[in-house]
Amino acid sequence: MAxxxxxxxxxxxxxxxxxxxxxxxxxxxxxxISRAGGLGVLGCVRFNDAEELDATLDWLDxxxxxxxxxxxxxxxxxxxxxxxxxDLSTLIPQEHRDFVDRTLEELGVPALPGGVAEGAGVLGxxxxxxxxxxxxxxxxxxxxxxxxxxxxxxxxxxxxxxxGVPVAAxxxxxxxxxxxxxxxxxxxxxxxxxxxxxxxxxxSMVLLPEVVDAVGDRALVLGAGGIGCGxxxxxxxxxxxxxxxxxxxxxxxxxxxxxxxGSAAMQDALLHASSSDTVRSRIYSGKPARLLRSRWSEAxxxxxxxxxxxxxxxxxxxxxxxxxxxxxxxxxxxxxxxGQIIGRFDRIRPVAxxxxxxxxxxxxxxxxxxxx
Amino acid sequence: MAxxxxxxxxxxxxxxxxxxxxxxxxxxxxxxISRAGGLGVLGCVRFNDAEELDATLDWLDxxxxxxxxxxxxxxxxxxxxxxxxxDLSTLIPQEHRDFVDRTLEELGVPALPGGVAEGAGVLGxxxxxxxxxxxxxxxxxxxxxxxxxxxxxxxxxxxxxxxGVPVAAxxxxxxxxxxxxxxxxxxxxxxxxxxxxxxxxxxSMVLLPEVVDAVGDRALVLGAGGIGCGxxxxxxxxxxxxxxxxxxxxxxxxxxxxxxxGSAAMQDALLHASSSDTVRSRIYSGKPARLLRSRWSEAxxxxxxxxxxxxxxxxxxxxxxxxxxxxxxxxxxxxxxxGQIIGRFDRIRPVAxxxxxxxxxxxxxxxxxxxx
Numbered sequence: 212m213a214x215x216x217x218x219x220x221x222x223x224x225x226x227x228x229x230x231x232x233x234x235x236x237x238x239x240x241x242x243x244i245s246r247a248g249g250l251g252v253l254g255c256v257r258f259n260d261a262e263e264l265d266a267t268l269d270w271l272d273x274x275x276x277x278x279x280x281x282x283x284x285x286x287x288x289x290x291x292x293x294x295x296x297x298d299l300s301t302l303i304p305q306e307h308r309d310f311v312d313r314t315l316e317e318l319g320v321p322a323l324p325g326g327v328a329e330g331a332g333v334l335g336x337x338x339x340x341x342x343x344x345x346x347x348x349x350x351x352x353x354x355x356x357x358x359x360x361x362x363x364x365x366x367x368x369x370x371x372x373x374x375g376v377p378v379a380a381x382x383x384x385x386x387x388x389x390x391x392x393x394x395x396x397x398x399x400x401x402x403x404x405x406x407x408x409x410x411x412x413x414x415s416m417v418l419l420p421e422v423v424d425a426v427g428d429r430a431l432v433l434g435a436g437g438i439g440c441g442x443x444x445x446x447x448x449x450x451x452x453x454x455x456x457x458x459x460x461x462x463x464x465x466x467x468x469x470x471x472x473g474s475a476a477m478q479d480a481l482l483h484a485s486s487s488d489t490v491r492s493r494i495y496s497g498k499p500a501r502l503l504r505s506r507w508s509e510a511x512x513x514x515x516x517x518x519x520x521x522x523x524x525x526x527x528x529x530x531x532x533x534x535x536x537x538x539x540x541x542x543x544x545x546x547x548x549x550g551q552i553i554g555r556f557d558r559i560r561p562v563a564x565x566x567x568x569x570x571x572x573x574x575x576x577x578x579x580x581x582x583x
Numbered sequence: 584m585a586x587x588x589x590x591x592x593x594x595x596x597x598x599x600x601x602x603x604x605x606x607x608x609x610x611x612x613x614x615x616i617s618r619a620g621g622l623g624v625l626g627c628v629r630f631n632d633a634e635e636l637d638a639t640l641d642w643l644d645x646x647x648x649x650x651x652x653x654x655x656x657x658x659x660x661x662x663x664x665x666x667x668x669x670d671l672s673t674l675i676p677q678e679h680r681d682f683v684d685r686t687l688e689e690l691g692v693p694a695l696p697g698g699v700a701e702g703a704g705v706l707g708x709x710x711x712x713x714x715x716x717x718x719x720x721x722x723x724x725x726x727x728x729x730x731x732x733x734x735x736x737x738x739x740x741x742x743x744x745x746x747g748v749p750v751a752a753x754x755x756x757x758x759x760x761x762x763x764x765x766x767x768x769x770x771x772x773x774x775x776x777x778x779x780x781x782x783x784x785x786x787s788m789v790l791l792p793e794v795v796d797a798v799g800d801r802a803l804v805l806g807a808g809g810i811g812c813g814x815x816x817x818x819x820x821x822x823x824x825x826x827x828x829x830x831x832x833x834x835x836x837x838x839x840x841x842x843x844x845g846s847a848a849m850q851d852a853l854l855h856a857s858s859s860d861t862v863r864s865r866i867y868s869g870k871p872a873r874l875l876r877s878r879w880s881e882a883x884x885x886x887x888x889x890x891x892x893x894x895x896x897x898x899x900x901x902x903x904x905x906x907x908x909x910x911x912x913x914x915x916x917x918x919x920x921x922g923q924i925i926g927r928f929d930r931i932r933p934v935a936x937x938x939x940x941x942x943x944x945x946x947x948x949x950x951x952x953x954x955x
Contacts, residue, residue: 384859404776405786413858414777414786416809416818417923421858437788446788446818449948486785486793487756551789576821581953 221398221431221453224377225250225354226279229570230454231444232400232433233562234283234359238267238274239466243562245275248570252281252357255344264344268351281355281379282348286341286363303528307517311532314510320539323531342367349374355398357381359409360498362391369395381435383411388422392429399426400456403436407459407550409500410436410491416450423451439552441572445580448573459550465561473537473545478559480505480542486554494529495548497522503553505545507536593770593803593825596749597622597726598651601942602826603816604772604805605934606655606731610639610646611838615934617647620942624653624729627716636716640723653727653751654720658713658735675900679889683904686882692911695903714739721746727770729753731781732870734763741767753807755783760794764801771798772828775808779831779922781872782808782863788822795823811924813944817952820945831922837933845909845917850931852877852914858926866901867920869894875925877917879908 221230228248235241241251253271258264271280345356345367356363356371357379363371371378377397382388388399401422403415413421415436423432434447435456447455461467462481468474480503488504494511495502497520502508510516519525529546536546593602600620607613613623625643630636643652717728717739728735728743729751735743743750749769754760760771773794775787785793787808795804806819807828819827833839834853840846852875860876866883867874869892874880882888891897901918908918 385857403786403788405789413923414775414788414809416775416787416815417777417858417926420812420814421926437786440792442792442822443788445821445952449817449821449952450814451948485757486789551785554789554793576823577952580817580821580949 219428219431219453221433224398224431225281227354229566230448231566231569232281232355232454232456233461234357234456234458235461235464235467237461237464237467237469237471238271239469240461240464240562241280242271242274243464243466244461244566245278245280247563247566248278249566250279250281250354251275252283252355254283254359255341255348256283256285258344259340261343261347264347265350268348268353272351279352279354281357282344282351282353283357283359284341284344284348284363285360286345286358286367299524299527302524303520304517307520307528310517311528314507315532315535318506318510318544319541320532320535320544323535323538345370349376355379357398357400361387362394362396365394379433381409382422383409383418384413385418385421385425388430388432389425392426396430398431398433400433400435401452402456403434404491405501405551406436407489407501407553408548409496409498410550411499415447419447419450419452436550437552439555441569441574442576443552444569444573445576448577449580458548459552460556460565461562462547462549462553463556463559464565465559468559471537473540476540476542477503477537477545477547480545481547481549481553482557482559483542484549484553486551489549489551489553493519493525495525495546497525500548501550503545503547503549506543507532507546591800591803591825593805596770596803597653599726601938602820603938603941604653604727604826604828605833606729606828606830607833607836607839609833609836609839609841609843610643611841612833612836612934613652614643614646615836615838616833616938617650617652619935619938620650621938622651622653622726623647624655624727626655626731627713627720628655628657630716631712633715633719637719637722640720640725644723651724651726653729654716654723654725655729655731656713656716656720656735657732658717658730658739671896671899674896675892676889679892679900682889683900686879687904687907690878690882690916691913692904692907692916695907695910717742721748727751729770729772733759734766734768737766751805753781754794755781755790756785757790757793757797760802760804761797764798768802770803770805772805772807773824774828775806776863777873777923778808779861779873779925780920781868781870782922783871787819791819791822791824808922809924811927813941813946814948815924816941816945817948820949821952830920831924832928832937833934834919834921834925835928835931836937837931840931843909845912848912848914849875849909849917849919852917853919853921853925854929854931855914856921856925858923861921861923861925865891865897867897867918869897872920873922875917875919875921878915879904879918 231249233244234252236254241253244251379398380391380396381400381402419434431453433456434452438455439460491501599622603621605616606624608626613625616623751770752763752768753772753774791806803825805828806824810827811832863873
């Protein structure tokens with residue numbers, strides 16, 4: 212399958228067969244995407260420990276049939292107030308802690324039997340941890356270092372380039388894309404309003420050609436947000452993208468279940484969700500992110516709920532709640548980033564089948580357009 | 584230029600050369616769109632008087648070189664509390680009237696020298712008026728009756744069909760589209776979140792294939808929202824649409840200025856706006872509608888501003904304000920529906936040039952996709 216852009220070819224750049232990049236927190240899904248001819252990109256924010264990430268990347272090196280994969284690290288351009296998790300936690304108002312405790316109780320989410328390790332699930336959002344993750348990643352063979360929070364710090368870009376690894380960044384506005392390219396970013400992921408996770412106001416249909424026109428031949432552009440079938444891949448290519456970046460779709464992959472507590476309940480909830488069942492809220496991280504609507508997000512939308520805290524305090528506030536919610540395995544109470552595209556999926560399938568359908572439908576859509 | 588769908592061909596159905604339908608409140612723009620090979624659709628909500636609409640449609644009949652045009656009437660499926668404008672006005676709280684008066688004074692918007700006719704600019708939103716407009720329209724030769732507020736009442740659909748005229752309706756969700764097709768609507772306009780005017784939460788990239796799949800071969804589907812260049816037309820076709828419905832783009836047409844007070848200031852404001860300079864708010868009509876961000880919309884977003892009233896009371900509340908704002912000709916104070924696509928336009932051009940570029944870029948985008 213070929214791309215349709217004057218910008219160069221993302222497949223040549225990344226050494227992949229199809230112009231489809233898949234973001235996922237699961238190494239099993241990432242490996243399957245890469246084996247199927249796309250580029251699996253492993254989200255690293257869940258790794259508090261550099262050795263755990265190291266071991267996971269060893270596993271990826273061994274399970275991708277030698278095909279390329281990428282690594283996504285959360286790197287705020289402006290480092291947040293740094294310190295240990297304990298230092299930061301003193302900044303969280305008691306009102307917020309009380310609200311979280313009360314809400315979890317009302318939703319019937321039990322405490323974790325073994326308690327929670329200090330900093331569990333939150334250190335990945337800190338600058339120093341993200342930087343260590345990049346160091347670990349570059350000791351492996353990533354084909355891409357990506358940052359889901361915009362332009363990475365300049366020295367991280369330089370470090371990746373010195374290792375011959377291209378850098379990708381997510382942009383929700385043209386001005387972000389321009390700054391990223393000025394900073395040396397090689398691949399801009401233009402992420403529309405409909406996307407899961409951190410997202411801006413501008414939708415893919417409007418944002419994608421804007422970003423393509425703004426960066427010209429200085430970077431490749433991937434379209435993200437609202438991509439779940441081949442017609443949407445074809446549409447992104449028609450808008451000028453070199454390829455697509457997909458996230459939410461892979462939450463429905465059979466491989467996702469391996470090793471993730473709560474994945475069965477989460478997948479059950481996603482299967483029953485329509486495109487109207489997401490909300491864009493600051494409750495997940497402190498920055499606006501699109502999530503699956505659930506009793507958890509509804510509780511935060513109630514008139515008596517407190518305003519979410521800024522990043523990274525909101526992460527710290529809800530980290531244990533996220534673990535408890537996952538462990539509770541209740542499809543009605545889910546804390547999971549998800550885009551509007553989730554309405555398209557009605558079954559759990561292996562990544563290889565999903566990829567084959569994507570490629571086939573993209574071909575069909577392009578052929579249909581070309582038939583005159 | 585051919586379409587790319589298994590649904591049938593919108594061009595054959597409407598007798599047009601290009602699969603581009605253009606909504607506009609200006610008969611001059613509508614006529615130019617039709618003359619250029621698209622279908623100009625005249626928005627009728629501004630006509631309080633059936634004779635005025637009748638005369639305008641006479642003008643369209645005489646100025647479209649015999650090419651087809653359409654008519655858009657605002658028909659709420661559920662008739663609002665009906666009565667004269669004077670009856671309805673008693674339902675508006677004094678707090679709201681005071682806020683509007685105070686805000687206009689603060690923004691430096693003068694009163695109209697000649698005063699305002701009772702009901703000016705608001706009667707078009709009433710059910711009985713819309714029904715009379717359909718009756719008038721069907722005495723001319725419309726190729727389409729459209730309803731920007733969803734499914735028209737069943738008797739209106741039957742009346743149009745009896746006259747051999749297809750009916751279009753705007754849908755922001757799949758369930759709306761399904762209900763419309765059940766009611767007999769022939770053409771569903773799937774309008775994404777990014778669109779100007781009344782709009783839902785789901786973006787074009789996600790909504791369009793959902794609606795295409797849901798209606799199957801029971802109706803033709805047009806993509807609306809975020810369409811301003813040929814790549815976006817090609818993307819909508821790739822997503823399965825039979826064609827596109829464009830609104831905001833035509834506000835930048837040279838022909839728009841003819842006969843509309845305030846159009847110079849409005850066009851100046853739009854030329855300087857980016858895709859981030861819109862807001863989705865209930866202040867225009869009582870239902871969520873995307874507008875150009877301006878000092879007027881900002882005033883309604885302030886903490887001390889009242890909640891907008893339900894339709895049609897909000898129309899009645901702000902009708903005189905809209906006339907005063909238009910007359911004031913201040914690019915900083917604009918009350919105008921506009922989609923995110925406005926960021927794409929940087930000059931005022933004749934409709935014929937806009938259409939030629941749309942067609943040419945669509946061809947190029949399709950050819951580029953097809954080149955492998």
